[in-house]
Amino acid sequence: MNVFRLEMWSPYVVGILIGLLNIVTLIISDKPLGASTSFARTSGMVRKLFNREKVEKNEYYLKVAPVIDWGWMLVVGIIIGAFISAKLSGAFEVIVVPNMWQAEISSSFFLRFIIAMFGGITLGIGARWAGGCTSGHGISGTAQLSILSWVAAVCFFIGGIASALLIYGI
Amino acid sequence: MLEEIRNNKGMQLVLGLIFGIIFGFLLQKGGVSNYDVILGQLRLQDFTVLKIMLSAVIVTMIGISILRPSGLVKLHVKGGSLKNSILGGLLFGVGFGTLGYCPGTIAAAVGSGNLDGLIGGMIGIIIGTGIFASMYSKMREKKLVTEDRFSKVSLFDKVEGNSLKLTVPIAVVIFLFMVILEIAGF
Numbered sequence: 001m002n003v004f005r006l007e008m009w010s011p012y013v014v015g016i017l018i019g020l021l022n023i024v025t026l027i028i029s030d031k032p033l034g035a036s037t038s039f040a041r042t043s044g045m046v047r048k049l050f051n052r053e054k055v056e057k058n059e060y061y062l063k064v065a066p067v068i069d070w071g072w073m074l075v076v077g078i079i080i081g082a083f084i085s086a087k088l089s090g091a092f093e094v095i096v097v098p099n100m101w102q103a104e105i106s107s108s109f110f111l112r113f114i115i116a117m118f119g120g121i122t123l124g125i126g127a128r129w130a131g132g133c134t135s136g137h138g139i140s141g142t143a144q145l146s147i148l149s150w151v152a153a154v155c156f157f158i159g160g161i162a163s164a165l166l167i168y169g170i
Numbered sequence: 171m172l173e174e175i176r177n178n179k180g181m182q183l184v185l186g187l188i189f190g191i192i193f194g195f196l197l198q199k200g201g202v203s204n205y206d207v208i209l210g211q212l213r214l215q216d217f218t219v220l221k222i223m224l225s226a227v228i229v230t231m232i233g234i235s236i237l238r239p240s241g242l243v244k245l246h247v248k249g250g251s252l253k254n255s256i257l258g259g260l261l262f263g264v265g266f267g268t269l270g271y272c273p274g275t276i277a278a279a280v281g282s283g284n285l286d287g288l289i290g291g292m293i294g295i296i297i298g299t300g301i302f303a304s305m306y307s308k309m310r311e312k313k314l315v316t317e318d319r320f321s322k323v324s325l326f327d328k329v330e331g332n333s334l335k336l337t338v339p340i341a342v343v344i345f346l347f348m349v350i351l352e353i354a355g356f
Contacts, residue, residue, distance in 0.1 A: 006199070008199065008200070008201050009196075009199040009200060011200055011201075011218045011221035011222045011225070012221060012222075012225045012348075014196050014197075014199055014200035014222050014225075015200075015221060015222040015223065015224065015225025015226040015229070016225050016226070016229050017196050018193065018196050018197075018222065018225075018226040018229075019225065019226040019227070019228065019230045019233065020229055021192055021193060021196070022226065022229075022230040022233075023229070023230060023233035023234075023237070023243065024189070025189050026233075026234070026243040026246075027172070027237070027242055027243055028172075028176070028185060029176065029182055029185055029186070029189070030176045030244060031246065032230075032246050033189075033193060033274075035272075035273035035274035035277065036273040036295075036299070038273075039273055039292075039295045039296050039298075039299045040299035040300075040302070040303060042296050042299075043296045043297070043299045043300030043303060044300075044303065046296065046300070047300060058303055058304070058306070058307075059307045059310075060302070060303035060304075060306035060307075061303055064303075068183070069182075069183070069186070070182045070183065070185070070186035071186065072186070073183050073184075073186030073187040073190060074186045074187070074189055074190035074193065075190060075273075075274075075277050076187060076190060076277075077186065077187040077188065077190015077191040077192075077193065077194060078190045078191075078193050078194030078197065078274060078277035078278050078281065079194060079277045079278070079280050079281040080187075080190070080191050080194060080281060081190060081191035081192060081193060081194025081195035081196075081197075081198070081278070081281065082194040082195065082197060082198035082203050082277070082278035082280075082281030082282045083194075083281035083282065084191070084195060085194070085195040085198035085199050085281075085282070086198055086203075086281065086282035086283065089199075091198075091282065092282055092283050093282075094283045094285060095283055095284050095285065095286070096285045096286065097286060098204075098205035098206060098209075098270065098284070098286065099205075100205065100206045100209055100210075101205065101270075109286075112286050113286060113289055113290040114290070115268060115290075116268075116269050116270070116286045116287070116289075116290025116291045116294060117290045117291070117293060117294035117297075118268060118294065119265045119266075119267075119268030119269030119270070119290075119291065119294060120265065120269050120276075120290060120292065120293065120294020120295040120296075120297070120298060121265070121294045121295075121297050121298040122261055122262075122264050122265030122268060122269075122298065123261075123262055123264075123265025123266055123268075123269055123272070123273070123294070123295055123298060124265070124294065124295040124296065124297065124298020124299040124300075124301070124302065125258075125261060125265075125298045125299070125301055125302045125305075126258045126259065126260070126261030126262030126263070126264070126265055126298075127258070127262050127265075127273060127295075127298075127299070128258070128298075128299050128302040128303070129254055129257060129258025129261060129262075129302060129309075129315065130250070130254055130255050130257075130258030130259045130261075130262055131248045131249070131250045131254060131255075131258070132248055133262065133272050133273045133274065134223070134266070134272040134273070134274060134275070135272075135273070135274045136248070137248070137255075137259075138223055139223055139226045139227055139230065140230065140246075141247070141248055142227050142231075143226070143227045143230035143231040143234065144230075144231075144234065144245050144246070144247055144324050144326065145231065145324050145325035145326050145336075145337075145340075146247045146322075146323065146324050147320045147323055147324075147325070148248060148250050148254070148255045148320050148321070148323070149248065149255075151255040151256060151259065152255040152256075152258070152259040152262075153259075154259070155255060155256050155258075155259025155260045155262070155263055156259050156262050156263045156266060157212075158259075158260060158263055159259065159260040159261065159262060159263015159264045159265075159266065159267065160212045160263040160266040160267040161212050161213075161214065161263075161267070162263070162264070162267065163212075163263065163264045163265075163266070163267030163268050164209055164212035164213050164267040165212075165213065166267075167267065167268065168209070168213055
């Protein structure tokens with residue numbers, strides 16, 4: 001079982017296995033891999049605690065119901081799976097500020113949290129506007145040869161490269 | 171038998187969790203639970219993210235080609251428009267570069283101990299999707315969220331006969347791109 005203790009696997013091996021996983025989920029669950037919808041469902045669940053009626057009447061939450069479903073459990077599973085993998089290889093480490101950010105930008109955790117939250121908000125709006133994320137559009141959608149997914153995936157990287165170069169310089 | 175499993179809601183929740191554990195395990199082993207690896211990709215220094223995505227796309231695409239004729243797998247093509255994909259996609263990209271994780275990899279990052287992913291990023295994404303839900307009706311009225319002729323369109327439905335004659339050439343092009351990346355030293 002040494003292979004599970006390795007810190008890194010070849011990206012090609014990982015990619016091929018994610019592809020096979022995608023096929024298995026399509027067969028057994030009739031669903032492709034995707035993550036961002038679950039965050040939208042969670043936002044509805046949290047808002048329901050404060051204003052139930054508003055959430056129940058919201059046009060978007062009527063489409064994306066704030067309930068725990070297959071995809072929501074998938075995201076919970078990702079957290080657990082990554083934890084198991086990191087523990088097995090000894091790579092698990094509580095990190096407050098990522099290394100690259102600390103070396104080139106700042107070691108302030110406050111600044112990193114603010115920027116991360118700003119990035120998260122922007123990403124969250126964009127993901128639901130485009131209708132998917134790096135997995136839903138970027139892997140599952142492109143593999144289904146969806147034209148809109150290919151366009152979205154290219155735009156993810158254009159925006160991502162632009163903002164990364166703006167933050168870190170060329 | 172397969173229909174029974176697919177329609178069993180309780181079992182699907184358990185399966186979702188199991189598939190998620192495998193997915194998270196793979197994302198962490200691939201290194202994409204790490205901010206530095208994702209930013210390395212967006213700064214065009216390290217192509218791990220693209221190598222994982224493109225390998226996964228080849229396998230999924232060829233798998234669909236082989237299994238779809240028997241009805242074992244169905245397509246789930248998203249609706250929307252070029253406008254949604256471009257404007258939403260660019261905005262997503264800006265967030266992707268700023269946060270340094272995407273919705274799937276941030277869950278893996280949290281599992282491997284990244285607190286900026288949990289406290290900053292995950293809460294941010296939940297707030298962002300909540301803001302979108304609040305703006306959704308207005309955005310539809312103002313035609314910022316639309317559906318056009320590309321909505322739910324897949325090239326799989328455009329080929330006559332065996333879809334492998336389309337997917338194999340695409341896989342070859344992606345494969346050659348990855349070979350070039352390796353030769354170029356990425």
